[in-house]
Amino acid sequence: MTIKDVARHCGVSVSTVSRVLNNKPDVSGAVREKVLKAVKELNFVPNGSARDLVSPISDAVGIVFRGDSSPFYMGIIGAMEKVFSEAGFTTVVENVRHGQDELWAGAGLARSKRLRGLAFLGGRFDYTPEDIEKLDVPFVCCTYTNSFGRLSADSYSSVTIDDIKTGYEAAMKLIERGHKRIAVVMSNVDDRSIGELRYMGYRKALEDSGIALDPALLIEAGEYSMAAVKVAVEKAVDDGLDFTAVFAVSDILAIAVMKALSNKDLRVPEDCSVLGVDGLEMASYMVPSLSTLAQPTEELGEKGARVLLDMIKNGSPGSHTVLSTSFVPGGSIAEI
Amino acid sequence: MTIKDVARHCGVSVSTVSRVLNNKPDVSGAVREKVLKAVKELNFVPNGSARDLVSPISDAVGIVFRGDSSPFYMGIIGAMEKVFSEAGFTTVVENVRHGQDELWAGAGLARSKRLRGLAFLGGRFDYTPEDIEKLDVPFVCCTYTNSFGRLSADSYSSVTIDDIKTGYEAAMKLIERGHKRIAVVMSNVDDRSIGELRYMGYRKALEDSGIALDPALLIEAGEYSMAAVKVAVEKAVDDGLDFTAVFAVSDILAIAVMKALSNKDLRVPEDCSVLGVDGLEMASYMVPSLSTLAQPTEELGEKGARVLLDMIKNGSPGSHTVLSTSFVPGGSIAEI
DNA sequence: TACTTATATGAAAACGTTTCCGAAACTTTG
DNA sequence: CAAAGTTTCGGAAACGTTTTCATATAAGTA
Numbered sequence: 001m002t003i004k005d006v007a008r009h010c011g012v013s014v015s016t017v018s019r020v021l022n023n024k025p026d027v028s029g030a031v032r033e034k035v036l037k038a039v040k041e042l043n044f045v046p047n048g049s050a051r052d053l054v055s056p057i058s059d060a061v062g063i064v065f066r067g068d069s070s071p072f073y074m075g076i077i078g079a080m081e082k083v084f085s086e087a088g089f090t091t092v093v094e095n096v097r098h099g100q101d102e103l104w105a106g107a108g109l110a111r112s113k114r115l116r117g118l119a120f121l122g123g124r125f126d127y128t129p130e131d132i133e134k135l136d137v138p139f140v141c142c143t144y145t146n147s148f149g150r151l152s153a154d155s156y157s158s159v160t161i162d163d164i165k166t167g168y169e170a171a172m173k174l175i176e177r178g179h180k181r182i183a184v185v186m187s188n189v190d191d192r193s194i195g196e197l198r199y200m201g202y203r204k205a206l207e208d209s210g211i212a213l214d215p216a217l218l219i220e221a222g223e224y225s226m227a228a229v230k231v232a233v234e235k236a237v238d239d240g241l242d243f244t245a246v247f248a249v250s251d252i253l254a255i256a257v258m259k260a261l262s263n264k265d266l267r268v269p270e271d272c273s274v275l276g277v278d279g280l281e282m283a284s285y286m287v288p289s290l291s292t293l294a295q296p297t298e299e300l301g302e303k304g305a306r307v308l309l310d311m312i313k314n315g316s317p318g319s320h321t322v323l324s325t326s327f328v329p330g331g332s333i334a335e336i
Numbered sequence: 337m338t339i340k341d342v343a344r345h346c347g348v349s350v351s352t353v354s355r356v357l358n359n360k361p362d363v364s365g366a367v368r369e370k371v372l373k374a375v376k377e378l379n380f381v382p383n384g385s386a387r388d389l390v391s392p393i394s395d396a397v398g399i400v401f402r403g404d405s406s407p408f409y410m411g412i413i414g415a416m417e418k419v420f421s422e423a424g425f426t427t428v429v430e431n432v433r434h435g436q437d438e439l440w441a442g443a444g445l446a447r448s449k450r451l452r453g454l455a456f457l458g459g460r461f462d463y464t465p466e467d468i469e470k471l472d473v474p475f476v477c478c479t480y481t482n483s484f485g486r487l488s489a490d491s492y493s494s495v496t497i498d499d500i501k502t503g504y505e506a507a508m509k510l511i512e513r514g515h516k517r518i519a520v521v522m523s524n525v526d527d528r529s530i531g532e533l534r535y536m537g538y539r540k541a542l543e544d545s546g547i548a549l550d551p552a553l554l555i556e557a558g559e560y561s562m563a564a565v566k567v568a569v570e571k572a573v574d575d576g577l578d579f580t581a582v583f584a585v586s587d588i589l590a591i592a593v594m595k596a597l598s599n600k601d602l603r604v605p606e607d608c609s610v611l612g613v614d615g616l617e618m619a620s621y622m623v624p625s626l627s628t629l630a631q632p633t634e635e636l637g638e639k640g641a642r643v644l645l646d647m648i649k650n651g652s653p654g655s656h657t658v659l660s661t662s663f664v665p666g667g668s669i670a671e672i
Numbered sequence: 673t674a675c676t677t678a679t680a681t682g683a684a685a686a687c688g689t690t691t692c693c694g695a696a697a698c699t700t701t702g
Numbered sequence: 703c704a705a706a707g708t709t710t711c712g713g714a715a716a717c718g719t720t721t722t723c724a725t726a727t728a729a730g731t732a
Contacts, residue, residue, distance in 0.1 A: 002688055013712045018690055026710060043470070045447030049388035050688035054717050074405050093429075111381030134379070226621055259621040285562055285595040287623060338718055349682045354720060362680060386718035390687050 003046065010038040021046060058114045061308065064094045064106045065121035067224070070252065072278050072297065073121055076142060079301025080119060087309050089116070103127050103135070110137045117308045129153035138311035139318075142304040143295070154317035159304040161295055162322050163194050167201025170247045170275055170293055173327060175209050178336035179245040179273065182206075183217045185233065185257055186249040187224040195249045198277070202247060217243060226256035233260035244272060244336050251276035251283045251292050258286060258332065269334035279328055288331025296323045337380055346374045357382060388450065396449060397644065400430040400442045401457035403560075406588065408614050408633065409457055412478060415637025416455060423645050425452070439463050439471070446473045453644045465489035474647035475654075478640040479631075490653035495640040497631055498658050499530050503537025506583045506611055506629055509663060511545050514672035515581040515609065518542075519553045521569065521593055522585040523560040531585045534613070538583060553579060562592035569596035580608060580672055587612035587619045587628050594622060594668065605670035615664055624667025632659045 003021075007014045012031060019027045020035045038044075052058055061084055065073050081091045092113060096105045102125075106118050117138040125141060132139050132155060139156040174182050184202055186195030199218065206213050219236050221228035233246070237260070246261075248254035254276030258268050266272050268288060276283060279294020303321055310316045339357075343350045348367060355363045356371045374380075397420055401409050417427045428449060432441045438461075442454050453474040461477060468475050468491060475492040510518050520538055522531030535554065542549050555572050557564035569582070573596070582597075584590035590612030594604055602608050604624060612619060615630025639657055646652045 004688080014689080015691080015712060015714095016710085019711090022690080024691095028710060031710080045444055047389070047450070047688050048448035049385040049450070050717090051690075052385035052717095053383070053389055053688080053719085054690045069405060069410050071407075078404075107379075108381055112384035112387075114383070114385070226617065230621075255618070255621050259623060259625075262623045281562065282591070282618065285566075285591050287595060287598045289595075340718080350719080351682060351684095351721080352680085355681090358720080360721095364680060367680080383718050386687090387720075388687095389689085389718080390720045 001042075001044065003044075006035065006038050006042060006044050009042060010034045052114065058116060059088060060090045060092055060113060060115050061117040061119065061312070062092050062094060062106065062109050062113070062115045063119045063121065064096055064102055064109065066096050066100075066102050067122065069095065071280055071282070072143075072250075072295070075297040076121055076301040076304070079298045080305040083302055083305035083309070089309070103131060107135050110135060117312045119304055119308055129155050132156045138308055140304050140308040140311070142300050154319075157304075157307045157311060157318040157320065159300055159307060159321045159323065161300075161325055163197035164201040164204070166277060166293055166325050167198030167247075167249075168205045169201070169325070169327070170198070170277065171202040171205035172209075173291075173293075174245045174247060174273060174275060174333065175205060175211065177245075177273070177333060180211050181214070181217065181243045182245045182247055183219055183233075183236065183241065183243040184247050184249070185219045185221065185229055185253055187221050187228070189218060189220060198249050216241065221253075224253075226252060226259075229253045229256040230260045230263075233257050234264060237261070237264040237266065245333070246272060246274050248274065248276050251278040251280040251290060254290055254292070254332075255282070255286060258290070268332050273333035273336075275333055277325070279326075284328075284330065286330075286332070291330040291333045292328050293325040294328045295325055299323055337378060339380070339382065342371065342374050342378055342380050345378060346370045395424060396426045396428055396451050397453040397455065397648070398428050398430060398442065398445050398449070398451045399455045399457065400432055400438055400445065402432050402436075402438050403458065405431065407616055407618065408479075408586075408631070411633040412457055412637040412640070415634045416641040419638055419641035419645070425645075439467060443471050446471060453648045455640055455644055465491050468492045474644055476640050476644040476647070478636050490655075493640075493643045493647060493654040493656065495636055495643060495657045495659065497636075497661055499533035500537040500540070502613060502629055502661050503534030503583075503585075504541045505537070505661065505663070506534070506613065507538040507541035508545075509627075509629075510581045510583065510609060510611060510669065511541060511547065513581075513609070513669060516547050517550070517553065517579045518581045518583055519555055519569075519572065519577065519579040520583050520585070521555045521557065521565055521589055523557050523564070525554060525556060534583075534585050552577065557589075560589075562588060562595075565589045565592040566596045566599075569593050570600060573597070573600040573602065581669070582608060582610050584610065584612050587614040587616040587626060590626055590628070590668075591618070591622060594626070604668050609669035609672075611669055613661070615662075620664075620666065622666075622668070627666035627669045628664050629661040630664045631661055635659055 003014050003017050007017045012035065016027060016031060017035050020032045063077055063080060077093060084091045094105065094109050096102045102122065106120065109115060110118050115137060120141045121143055141156065141158040143160060171182060184199055189196050189199055203213055219232050221232040246257050248257050254274050258274050261268055261272050268274050274290065276290050276292040279292050283290035283292050300323060307319055339350050339353050343353045348371065352363060352367060353371050356368045399413055399416060413429060420427045430441060430445050432438045442456065445451060446454050451473060456477045457479055477494040479496060507518060520535055525532045525535055539549055555568050557568040582593050584593050590610050594610050597604055597608050604610055610626065612626050612628040615628050619626040619628050636659060643655055
């Protein structure tokens with residue numbers, strides 16, 4: 001079952017078998033065919049570990065993401081894998097569970113599998129450029145807005161959307177339609193999350209529009225789940241919270257919001273408008289269809305992968321790209 | 337940065353370093369601490385390839401699934417990973433693209449990574465027990481109804497639901513509520529798919545209830561996607577197809593059906609009932625909530641993983657388990 | 673004290689590949 | 703026909719670990 005068995009079976013050396021296995025030159029046609037036949041017969045598959053061990057560099061890049069595998073992450077991962085595989089790289093995807101240290105996990109992965117590069121997906125990222133430098137491997141961060149405010153570091157790359165701007169635009173879309181009391185739904189605001197940044201944008205939009213901020217309109221579910229959001233929104237309605245629109249920081253949460261409103265006999269959009277962020281396929285299948293600020297998922301993944309490849313292959317310095325969301329109007333928002 | 341560097345750095349042999357790295361006995365407390373400190377300092381991570389190469393057996397099992405990463409698959413994979421990791425195994429997940437040979441991919445994976453076992457997830461599986469035997473590795477097939485009708489093979493295991501029975505029960509739920517003209521929605525019926533089996537069950541239910549089968553009520557979208565289903569259902573309505581209920585072979589498709597009906601100004605459930613299969617979390621957030629035959633996702637994954645572990649650790653012969661779906665009533669179906 | 677037993681450590685083999693280097697066996701050239 | 707070049711192949715080192723075995727030291731026993 002090893003390369004030696006193949007070699008013995010057809011009376012050649014292991015070097016020769018290795019050569020034909022890797023399509024190297026310097027082997028005659030006759031021998032090549034003989035070996036190939038033996039490989040088929042013996043049902044031989046090379047041991048990947050041994051292969052990786054000896055070849056100085058691997059052709060693998062890693063993608064690590066935190067939390068559950070949301071459709072949004074999957075979209076990005078799919079786009080990245082496509083680019084990587086076209087460039088002849090294999091991809092290893094690692095899901096780091098909540099509570100684990102994702103950079104540490106990534107470091108372990110990179111070291112133990114000798115990765116050529118690492119991409120990180122996730123909402124929150126608390127490391128400094130120095131931390132990333134310690135990884136000593138090309139690094140790109142996607143779907144993340146730098147929370148330590150040093151986007152200029154060229155030791156790593158980032159491809160992101162501007163979450164503050166997204167929050168601003170979301171609020172503006174609703175304000176433009178006459179809404180003044182706009183609830184904001186998220187898991188938590190106090191954990192340096194994306195939600196916090198989008199809330200910042202929301203507040204700026206209110207300020208620019210001369211609308212007073214009402215902190216009571218911030219609905220925190222406590223955790224990032226549809227169930228928690230549904231409960232929180234239902235409670236808000238029960239408590240008599242007065243609002244004409246809801247801005248949910250993601251489509252998944254927006255869908256839960258719509259359900260909660262429906263449960264409370266509030267019609268969307270007649271009684272309350274709902275706006276999400278992400279642009280999931282599922283959003284357009286809601287009744288009414290969910291209005292959303294679509295993230296450029298494909299573009300995030302593709303650009304992220306290309307930037308990483310550029311660092312790997314050409315040793316380019318890190319670059320920082322900010323992409324834009326696009327408004328996808330649906331039936332879930334109305335003028336007031 | 338290798339184990340040798342660590343050894344040299346603290347003046348001990350590689351064997352000693354290896355021992356502390358693997359929590360082996362026979363090393364004094366002082367040396368252990370010294371090595372541990374050096375490992376931290378040098379930021380050393382063992383080379384996984386070398387490790388895998390030398391240790392006779394790995395502790396990894398593989399999960400291969402076909403198609404996109406649906407929430408349903410993710411649920412099963414999550415449940416499996418939990419069981420495997422509790423048993424001290426690591427999991428490698430492989431997604432085989434449409435058109436690839438999944439058994440071949442699995443074989444390659446198993447061989448090259450020296451997997452201890454293999455789990456397959458997916459709707460259709462065209463291999464014979466003999467094919468599986470050739471893999472020469474413990475094998476379990478989940479979410480799959482054996483299409484070659486030889487469930488008794490003990491060279492591999494399966495944990496599945498009875499798709500024919502599921503189709504039967506789905507139809508019965510609707511028939512019980514007075515429906516006689518029930519449309520069936522799926523991608524294709526003619527590819528030995530799960531859909532075909534559920535359609536068989538549907539026909540049996542009609543027969544048992546003395547309702548004539550109308551082949552026109554079978555709506556094939558051509559491909560498994562929400563977009564295709566929406567188009568197909570809208571076309572069916574436009575063509576004047578007469579039905580009072582729809583049985584969609586999955587929740588995702590059912591959601592697309594609901595959207596299509598809404599686009600055609602048909603109310604759910606007043607004008608048309610809709611029933612899905614899977615029991616996705618998302619289903620309960622639809623408005624109205626989608627009635628569904630929930631698959632025992634957790635159970636499928638857990639049972640599948642346990643059966644595989646049993647084969648790996650105890651050399652048990654294959655076993656074949658058939659689990660049941662449970663009806664989750666929602667607002668999408670009504671009496672007629 | 674002298675002998676056995678426990679404990680801690682190092683040297684070296686092994687895992688299955690790839691690749692460098694050199695040696696045949698041919699082929700071309702002058 | 704000899705020298706030089708080509709092609710094809712095998713030997714052996716190397717990759718970074720784990721593990722077995724032997725050995726040196728420490729501890730226990732009579």
